[in-house]
Every structure is written in C-alpha cells, then in structure tokens.
Amino acid sequence: MQQHQQNQQNQFELNKFEEKEIKLELINSSYQLSQRGLYYSARWSNEQLISLKHIQIDQTIHPFYQTQTQTQTQTQTQTELKEFEIFLLAKTYFDLKEYKRTHFILKDCISSKAIFLRNYSLFLAGEKKKDEELQQHAGLFSENSKAKNPELKTIKNELLQIETNSISSFDAFCYYLLGIVLRELDQKELAKEKLLQSVNLFPCNWSAWKDLSTLCEDYDSLQKLNLKSHWMKQFFFAHALLELQQNNESLQIYQILNNTFINSNYILAQTAIVNYNLRDFDLAEEQFEQLIKIDPYRLDNLDIYSNILYVKEARTKLSFLAQFASNTDKYKAETCCIIGNYYSIKSEHEKAVLYFQRALILNRKYLTAWTLIGHEYVELKNPAAAIFAYRRAVGNNKLY
Numbered sequence: 001m002q003q004h005q006q007n008q009q010n011q012f013e014l015n016k017f018e019e020k021e022i023k024l025e026l027i028n029s030s031y032q033l034s035q036r037g038l039y040y041s042a043r044w045s046n047e048q049l050i051s052l053k054h055i056q057i058d059q060t061i062h063p064f065y066q067t068q069t070q071t072q073t074q075t076q077t078q079t080e081l082k083e084f085e086i087f088l089l090a091k092t093y094f095d096l097k098e099y100k101r102t103h104f105i106l107k108d109c110i111s112s113k114a115i116f117l118r119n120y121s122l123f124l125a126g127e128k129k130k131d132e133e134l135q136q137h138a139g140l141f142s143e144n145s146k147a148k149n150p151e152l153k154t155i156k157n158e159l160l161q162i163e164t165n166s167i168s169s170f171d172a173f174c175y176y177l178l179g180i181v182l183r184e185l186d187q188k189e190l191a192k193e194k195l196l197q198s199v200n201l202f203p204c205n206w207s208a209w210k211d212l213s214t215l216c217e218d219y220d221s222l223q224k225l226n227l228k229s230h231w232m233k234q235f236f237f238a239h240a241l242l243e244l245q246q247n248n249e250s251l252q253i254y255q256i257l258n259n260t261f262i263n264s265n266y267i268l269a270q271t272a273i274v275n276y277n278l279r280d281f282d283l284a285e286e287q288f289e290q291l292i293k294i295d296p297y298r299l300d301n302l303d304i305y306s307n308i309l310y311v312k313e314a315r316t317k318l319s320f321l322a323q324f325a326s327n328t329d330k331y332k333a334e335t336c337c338i339i340g341n342y343y344s345i346k347s348e349h350e351k352a353v354l355y356f357q358r359a360l361i362l363n364r365k366y367l368t369a370w371t372l373i374g375h376e377y378v379e380l381k382n383p384a385a386a387i388f389a390y391r392r393a394v395g396n397n398k399l400y
Helices: 002-014 019-035 039-050 067-074 078-082 084-095 099-105 112-137 152-165 172-184 188-201 206-213 219-223 232-243 247-257 265-277 281-294 302-311 315-329 333-345 349-362 367-379 383-395
Strands: none
Touching (some): 039 206, 078 084, 084 099, 099 112, 112 172, 172 206, 188 206, 219 232, 232 247, 232 265, 247 265, 265 281, 281 302, 302 367, 333 349, 349 367
C-alpha cells in the first residue's frame, strides 16, 4: 500500500499542473455549483481559490468577464435559454428553502440544470420531512428510529428514466444526485458507479468526492476506483485515507498539495486532524490555534480542537472556546459538542449529555457526539444508554 501511495504522490509531483488552469476551473466550479444550490461544494471551491490568490489571471480569460456571454450563449443550451426566467424564479424559491414550491414550478422543464434542481429540491424536502418524523415519533435512543426520506424512490425512478431516455439531459450533477439517492436506498455498488461518473465528468464537486469516500470501506476499494487523471484526485485520496485512519499517507499528500494551495485553511485543518489522530496533541493544538487566528469564525472541526483541550485538561482554553462558539453560532452541531466537552471536563455529566443530545438532533450521523455521549453515560452509570450510543458510533464508522 505504501508503494502504491508513493506512486500516487510522485504522479502528482511529476504532473506539472498548470496553476492558472486550476484557478480558472475553481472559479467556474464555484459558479456552476452555486447555480445548483450546492453551497457546501461552492464554499470549498472558493476556499481553495483563495489559497491561489498569488496566481494572476489575464482579464481576457477570467471567467468574471465572460459570465454574461459565455454562460448564456456559448455553454447553455437553447433549452436552458428558453427556461432561463423560470429557472431564476425557481432558484429564488430554493434559496428561501421553499423546496416543494421549487419542485412544482420546474415540473415541465427539461434542461439538465432544471432537472437537477427540481429533483434536488424534492430530495431536500424529503430530508426535512424525515427529520420532522424523527423529532416527533422517535427519540434519539429509539431502536426503531429509522425514518426514511419519503421522496427517494420517486427521485430515483425519474432520474433513471431520464438517464435511459434522454442521456443528453443527464449531466454530472444528475449523476451526483442519483448516486446519493441510491446510497440512501442502500444500493451501494450502483451508487458508487453513479458517483464515479459524476466526479469524472465534473471533478470540482467536493460533495460528490466526499460521498464517494463513504462507499470505500478499505484501501483496496479506493485503489480499484476507475478515476480519470485530475488534481482533485489528490484531495480525494488524502481525505479518504484520513477517514481510513491511514494518517501518515494522508499527511504526505496534504504536504504536497500545500505546495500549490498555499495557506489553504482546509489543508491546515485536515493536517491538524491528522496530527490529532497520531496523538501529537501539541502540534495539533498549535495548528488549530493558527487556524482560529486566520479564520476566527470558522467552527468546522473545532470539536476536534475541543477534544484536544479536554485531553490536555486545558479548562481555561476550553471555557473560552465554548463561550466563543456559542456566541458565534449556538445552534451548530460542533458548538454543542464543544459545550458538551466543557461541561464534561467540569464533571457536570448531565449537562454534557444535554448538549451532546442537541448535537445529535442537529446531525444524527455525528460520530464524535455519539462516542462522547457514550462516555458520559458510562460516567452516569447508565450502561444501556452507553452501549446504544457506542453501537451508533460503530454503525456510522466503517473502521470500528
């Protein structure tokens, strides 16, 4: 495995990627992803784009100066042009989280962009319905809390029909949505196939890569993926190896990536997580503190930082972090986990449980919260609840 990983790294170093082309691709991807409401991926693209600010682009080829002409006359199909006004209205509804309204207004549209947004809005409406059912009818610790998105089969059937009958209208984003729907329906091999098609057609959708990584249960499955050559593969391998606890291999790739994506906050955060996994708590703490100085309102991954402070018994720092996170966004899952750690270090285990429960209400697949709430139930001498929490943690992590 190490030899294969070294080959991957050498390939990245020897392929002299044109940094200007990478920057142009990220700018274009940000626009395309935002148009489809894939804001997490758009944010990721923009964050990597900032790390390339030292790369200058000629104004004549900069996408900013081509957006109005290129995206409306050269790259959009005649169908997209005909549907342009209704798509803009639908996108407004989508941004206001009126998902069923978005789905309805696009019901007769046939462009690939409209097909995606119509079905993606239905998917999000189903996710909202699923969350409501979980809240009303099944508590966190119910063995029967297996509510499903009620729209999955409808979306699957429509997308498969379009893929079969109108392949020209089926783009990378449709493959992405079909992939995550199939994954939720537990059709994992077919889901992997569709996600592979998505990332090969449009490599800069980071969410597609992350969802693909969840279907790779070991290193062999990673190695067997039929991926086209692209610089995004390196980000994917680094992330997937980290998820598989191949920390040293992951770290080596991030160090290489950092030579091009200078001072990327994402790479810094991932490197800190690697060092946390390697139990180099001092270095990981230093990197998280550096990240906070650079981007003080970034709460992503700060739950890991709070774990480090907990292990090092740094009560004052953990107290400050909990207060700061609460003031920034108290309804974010990471914030609840940080506050839970704060109460745990004070041996206020009932309050810690309350905040870990809040984190799980916000994100039921939150591995860290399931693990930590299990620890709290051990402290409270509630073995049944602890065992359930640990089982959920195991169920959400392919390595346990």
